Amino acid sequence: MKLAYYPGCSGEGTSKEYDVSTRAICEALGFTLTDIDDWSCCGSTPGHSLDHALSGALSARNLALASTMEADCVVTPCPSCLSNLKHAKHRMEDPAFKAKVDELLDEPTPALPEPYSVLQVIVEKLSMEEIAAKVKKPLKGLKVACYYGCLMVRPPKVMQFDDYENPMSLDNLLVALGAEVVPFPLKTECCGASLGVVDKEVTSKLSGRILERAKQFGANCVVSACPLCQMNLDLRQSQAEEAMGQKFELPIFYYTQLLGLALGLDDSALMMNKLVVSPHALLKSLDAPAEAVAPEAKAEPKAEDKSDEGAAS
Amino acid sequence: MRIGIFVCHCGSNIEATVNTAAVAKKSLEYPDVVFATDTMYTCSEPGQDSIVEAIKEHQLDGVVVASCSPRMHEATFRRTVQRAGINPYMFEMANIREHVSWIGKDKDANTNKSAELVLLASEKLRNNRPLFPQQFDVTKRVLVIGGGVAGIQAALDCADGGIDVVMVEKTATIGGKMAKLDKTFPTIDCSSCVLSPKTVDVSQNEKITLHAYSEIESISGFVGNFTVKIRKKSTYVDWTLCTGCGSCIEKCPSKKNPDAFNEGIGTTTAINIPYPQAIPKKATIYADVCRKLRDGKCGVCAKVCPTGAIKYDMVDEIIEEQVGAVITATGYDQMDWTQLGEYGAGKLPDVVTGLQYERLLSASGPTEGHIKRPSDGLEPKSVVFIQCVGSRDKSIGRPYCSGFCCMYTAKQAILTKDHVPESQSYVFYMDIRAPGKMYDEFTRRAMEEYGTEYIRGRVSTIQPHIRPDGVVGYMVRGADTLLGQPVEIDADLVVLAVGVEGAQGAAQLAEKLRISYDQYGFFMESHPKLKPVETNTAGVYLAGVCQGVKDIPTSVSQGSAAAAKVMALFSKPKLQSDPQIAFVDIKRCIGCGKCITVCPYQAIKEVSFRGAPKAEVVGTVCQGCGLCNATCPQGAIQVAHFTDNQLLAEVNALCQF
Numbered sequence: 001m002k003l004a005y006y007p008g009c010s011g012e013g014t015s016k017e018y019d020v021s022t023r024a025i026c027e028a029l030g031f032t033l034t035d036i037d038d039w040s041c042c043g044s045t046p047g048h049s050l051d052h053a054l055s056g057a058l059s060a061r062n063l064a065l066a067s068t069m070e071a072d073c074v075v076t077p078c079p080s081c082l083s084n085l086k087h088a089k090h091r092m093e094d095p096a097f098k099a100k101v102d103e104l105l106d107e108p109t110p111a112l113p114e115p116y117s118v119l120q121v122i123v124e125k126l127s128m129e130e131i132a133a134k135v136k137k138p139l140k141g142l143k144v145a146c147y148y149g150c151l152m153v154r155p156p157k158v159m160q161f162d163d164y165e166n167p168m169s170l171d172n173l174l175v176a177l178g179a180e181v182v183p184f185p186l187k188t189e190c191c192g193a194s195l196g197v198v199d200k201e202v203t204s205k206l207s208g209r210i211l212e213r214a215k216q217f218g219a220n221c222v223v224s225a226c227p228l229c230q231m232n233l234d235l236r237q238s239q240a241e242e243a244m245g246q247k248f249e250l251p252i253f254y255y256t257q258l259l260g261l262a263l264g265l266d267d268s269a270l271m272m273n274k275l276v277v278s279p280h281a282l283l284k285s286l287d288a289p290a291e292a293v294a295p296e297a298k299a300e301p302k303a304e305d306k307s308d309e310g311a312a313s
Numbered sequence: 314m315r316i317g318i319f320v321c322h323c324g325s326n327i328e329a330t331v332n333t334a335a336v337a338k339k340s341l342e343y344p345d346v347v348f349a350t351d352t353m354y355t356c357s358e359p360g361q362d363s364i365v366e367a368i369k370e371h372q373l374d375g376v377v378v379a380s381c382s383p384r385m386h387e388a389t390f391r392r393t394v395q396r397a398g399i400n401p402y403m404f405e406m407a408n409i410r411e412h413v414s415w416i417g418k419d420k421d422a423n424t425n426k427s428a429e430l431v432l433l434a435s436e437k438l439r440n441n442r443p444l445f446p447q448q449f450d451v452t453k454r455v456l457v458i459g460g461g462v463a464g465i466q467a468a469l470d471c472a473d474g475g476i477d478v479v480m481v482e483k484t485a486t487i488g489g490k491m492a493k494l495d496k497t498f499p500t501i502d503c504s505s506c507v508l509s510p511k512t513v514d515v516s517q518n519e520k521i522t523l524h525a526y527s528e529i530e531s532i533s534g535f536v537g538n539f540t541v542k543i544r545k546k547s548t549y550v551d552w553t554l555c556t557g558c559g560s561c562i563e564k565c566p567s568k569k570n571p572d573a574f575n576e577g578i579g580t581t582t583a584i585n586i587p588y589p590q591a592i593p594k595k596a597t598i599y600a601d602v603c604r605k606l607r608d609g610k611c612g613v614c615a616k617v618c619p620t621g622a623i624k625y626d627m628v629d630e631i632i633e634e635q636v637g638a639v640i641t642a643t644g645y646d647q648m649d650w651t652q653l654g655e656y657g658a659g660k661l662p663d664v665v666t667g668l669q670y671e672r673l674l675s676a677s678g679p680t681e682g683h684i685k686r687p688s689d690g691l692e693p694k695s696v697v698f699i700q701c702v703g704s705r706d707k708s709i710g711r712p713y714c715s716g717f718c719c720m721y722t723a724k725q726a727i728l729t730k731d732h733v734p735e736s737q738s739y740v741f742y743m744d745i746r747a748p749g750k751m752y753d754e755f756t757r758r759a760m761e762e763y764g765t766e767y768i769r770g771r772v773s774t775i776q777p778h779i780r781p782d783g784v785v786g787y788m789v790r791g792a793d794t795l796l797g798q799p800v801e802i803d804a805d806l807v808v809l810a811v812g813v814e815g816a817q818g819a820a821q822l823a824e825k826l827r828i829s830y831d832q833y834g835f836f837m838e839s840h841p842k843l844k845p846v847e848t849n850t851a852g853v854y855l856a857g858v859c860q861g862v863k864d865i866p867t868s869v870s871q872g873s874a875a876a877a878k879v880m881a882l883f884s885k886p887k888l889q890s891d892p893q894i895a896f897v898d899i900k901r902c903i904g905c906g907k908c909i910t911v912c913p914y915q916a917i918k919e920v921s922f923r924g925a926p927k928a929e930v931v932g933t934v935c936q937g938c939g940l941c942n943a944t945c946p947q948g949a950i951q952v953a954h955f956t957d958n959q960l961l962a963e964v965n966a967l968c969q970f
Contacts, residue, residue, distance in 0.1 A: 163654060164654070165654020165655055165658070165774075166654050166658060185774075185776035185777050185778070186776060189776075212778075213776070213778055216778060216779040217779070
């Protein structure tokens, strides 16, 4: 299956490991990714906070480029990009909105293709049995809290994916990979998103709550599908720990990293060392014989700089 | 023939968009029309009197009124012309209100269409013949379907009035939802103590025959003469021998079955009596969970039964009852709230429904009246009540208010404080709807005397979490729309005021009774204001929540009202049948029998006429639906007042090329 790929800006920086692992697992699962030539930023949060038409034009430009490619569909790994792309496509149905976008782009916009998340394509095009059959290294010993973030399934009318109260696609995927999924009531809670830039207290508390609840329900790691969520939970974990007055030491994986790990991909394709809260002790314990698996993996000293300045995006 | 035309203004309802005077003038050109006029309100007393006068003055022998729908006033005007000595079937109505003035704004077009509809009616009238009703006997027994408080009241009132009553109840006991309630608002009376004298009366009244654990199989016939087939579901216990001693229940080894009477809170045995005051107090075996009936191994209840009442080989029995009227009082069920993900979709153990909470409060409930939450038996100190769960929510297609939840939630908040004085209750509400006698005062008491905190706003999510002491709590997050900020409450227990809908199986029953029902399973009354107890099927009446949401006093009132309707019906020595029924032209009938197969009422039988088979209509059974008429290849079977010739006259009047 041929997919037109919209990487999103963070894939080139803060979520390099998400981009690299996404490309690797797509190849392993038989999806051919082709980058949209000359793609540009979707406008992100500043774009749509300022002007819907501006955000729509930025997204429409990328979708219009994708429409010229020979691809089965357009995908992006980033839920925030996806939300902008989908909202643009949705809003373009209104002729008045389309007129504004056409003016901004200096030409009439062609009919736009529907964008999807990489996750949706994987779970809808492949059955869980097919995926389980490809697993070389089952993720036995991982107790995962699946965190979808607020954008992946909401608003339901626009996103059109999974149950917006209790999504299960990541849960089902991780079970197929051999991991244990813990009940997790905060699947779609807000992590604080980009408020971390202007008011880190809010983000610390919201992310802290997510991490606290994951820990309470017995998770030894969290899996995410969003670069911004992952950053808030991982890079800012020490801030959250401070706000909540407790230690979490929970590795925060991209689902693509765990999928790649289970498929037996090389670490160069997973880039586990990019994670701030080190997952190595936990991952090491997976390799150990079953009876020796420690219930709680001890985190190694953090190697990366996790100052606030580094988080601004 | 001499026809008179009366074109009604209906105040401004018709006159505003139809030139009625022009319609009257135009109709004078129609064949046989000798008089035409327009009137302000034809249905008013002066309006009717003017028809009577015109009939006498102009020697009319047929009348057309162009006004509203025949469903509104056909009966009125038939009586009017009868008063002036004309047969009531020598009257026709042209509907120029619902079919013209209310739906079109173009006055010229409306006037034109009205004139054509008047022509259509008068052409039909020219083909009309006087018709005369037959008289028939009435079976003075009434069937009451449903043994909740509305049905009980209807049955007792009918019995008081000297009428024999057949009561059919789906479950093994009467009492309905009211029997499950702990207390009633606004008096905090013990619900079962108020109800049980009435249930006992039902069992002791000689005029009432109770068929519990039974359902309606089919109903045929017509007002005054219904034949009802009742399926007495197998209880596997001979109720004539069972004394209700309870030995079987004590010894039954299959103990872990969900308790339907307790709304799934707690467990019960495979053989049981629903609750201590059950009527009839007889044991029933539930086959799906009985070890003997499922696996063939057990038989303990038969061994311990002192009267030998257990009959494992019992099968369903169909019995037949003859009645003259039917009262439906089938009540309600809660909507399927497990489709609502924001409240945990039924997966959180300590999120319960209002009815479940009643059982937790009740002394005869699974916790003997001590409030203990289902998951771990903890006595809750913080209880959150959420209103309008599946009510007033257009986004899930349930726009209506469930009526009594505001009140029972206030009651439950008060009772919570009574049971656990150190507890705090919170109520998330949209509006407080407390319009009954002493109702608003009651909700005030919940707030002011019992310290219940009312928060105006909706709940977005209920999230379990583990408190530092290891106890599971439920974070209820919502909006306080009065303060304009989010609120979060850490609850021990959450109670949902789940919206109500027509009882399960209501639609199927409605089809058997040939009455209408809406998309939520509520039965349709004949008129929303003026005939709230009647249905459009003669002899079938409604009582209680089956017709629409209402609380206990209103359900009881409607039960009495339905009984009064039945007594009025039965007070006549004989009933008159509608003469608009099928009849057979025996010369044209070829005896093919097609009409017999399509008749839904079994109103046509085959007879032999000089050796040839012919169809014959049983006049009292025929409902005049016309299926036979449409099916007959010979046009031999016709419906009086709707004959082929009469309908063709209408078509010809409209289609003039």
